[in-house]
Amino acid sequence: MSPSKAPRKDPGPGGRPRLTREAVLSAALKLVGSEGLEALTMRRLGQELGVDPMSLYRYAANRAALLDGVTELVLNELAISPEDRDWQAQLRRIAHDLRLLALRHPNVVPLLVTRPLSTPLGLRPLGTLRPLEKILSLLTGAGFGAVNALHVYRAYYGFLYGHILNELQEFVVDTEEHEALLRLGLHRLPAREFPRLRALAPALADYDGGAELDQGLSILLSGLASRLPSAPEQDSHPPNTADSPSA
């Protein structure tokens, strides 16, 4: 239809370049990353781009749509290649990638888990549905039936998101102060009611999220593998009747 969807022309180094959706979104992401979600207001973002706040509404219908755009942008950083046949290794890699992604954009994580809650599955931005489709493809390629692939996906992604939330809850930016602040905070707790939690201060202080994720995944994946019609992996469970776990 229209021969050019990109901004018409580079106006040269003199004029301010035309706004783009990508420019708006990445500026928004940058702002969220450096100053938190609440700093992302239309006025502030406009100021950051040297542009009237109202201009932004050409590139996102809403503030909500803007947030959706940011989550999409972040999720696009996640690479999934459904060709690989070793599904367990793939899921492991994806999990660690997503974990690192979350650690790289901690302020966006609330969006990642919250936005889908207010948007029915079919109406989400495509970018947020792509991982789901690709993982389904990966699983069916590995031998899972369609419905079973969905169940496996749910267990896997659920655990993954849960872990990320867990880890980010304990994450404190300033690692210098981390332990001190932790002790201080825990010390505030009534000793009688919270003996175990208080005693765990040192263990809480050094938390290896990657390792913990990996161990959880080991448990989960080997358990899930037993759902394969003919378990070809190193597992030795008896093969289950697959694909219709419930009548």
Next chain:
Amino acid sequence: MSPSKAPRKDPGPGGRPRLTREAVLSAALKLVGSEGLEALTMRRLGQELGVDPMSLYRYAANRAALLDGVTELVLNELAISPEDRDWQAQLRRIAHDLRLLALRHPNVVPLLVTRPLSTPLGLRPLGTLRPLEKILSLLTGAGFGAVNALHVYRAYYGFLYGHILNELQEFVVDTEEHEALLRLGLHRLPAREFPRLRALAPALADYDGGAELDQGLSILLSGLASRLPSAPEQDSHPPNTADSPSA
């Protein structure tokens, strides 16, 4: 010290009863439940209670503190009794309880997962830390070492929260329209890029969250049981050297 912290007296049926923190919080919860998180503004809540908005600041320092109060209130509905010795059964029961709690208060779930992200562990409202302490107690009572109990807790709670998020994402209030809306939404997706997701419409429509949670828990719990110093459960894995999984 002060002999009475409760409101001084019941002023009788004539005068409006004194405000209480509990009254404020439960009104807030009710409002959130019926009209969503965004409806919870100070003015609106004040109006709901027939009170000047500024009065609320006597019972919650902030809007943020108000939100914390609501999450605390909801989490208080969760009963955990660390006395029980059968830790697996207990964790199963708690998981289902929390799931039902989330389904009862879907609008509060974003708070449940989001608020802790912006509050370091030591500074959270006591009510939100109580489940953690109790589960730790439950696990150590079952034979786990302190540090191992923490790891088990993390895996368990992570999976649980992940599942709840997953389920609520697919949850649509109006079950009549559910399948129709789902089909409609999925139909919007490009057929070439999302073949599996589109094909899964019927499977997505009837989603038994409880069963799915239970299956995931079975996998996870039996895997976690192998961390017990001397596995006393029905499991037959060789006992691991417990309590220090990493040097």
Next chain:
DNA sequence: GCCTAAAGTCTACAGTGTAGGGACTGTCGC
């Protein structure tokens, strides 16, 4: 009755999302 402290209210301010309409600018057909 008064005294005191708590509880509730009023006013005001800076900041929010965004509707409606007007001004500008680059591109196209002539």
Next chain:
DNA sequence: GCGACAGTCCCTACACTGTAGACTTTAGGC
């Protein structure tokens, strides 16, 4: 060259937000 046009962008304005600070009312204790 010119005029038309459509896409961008900006300005103004409105209803609404959280909350600081000073004020008024209320409830007990004596």
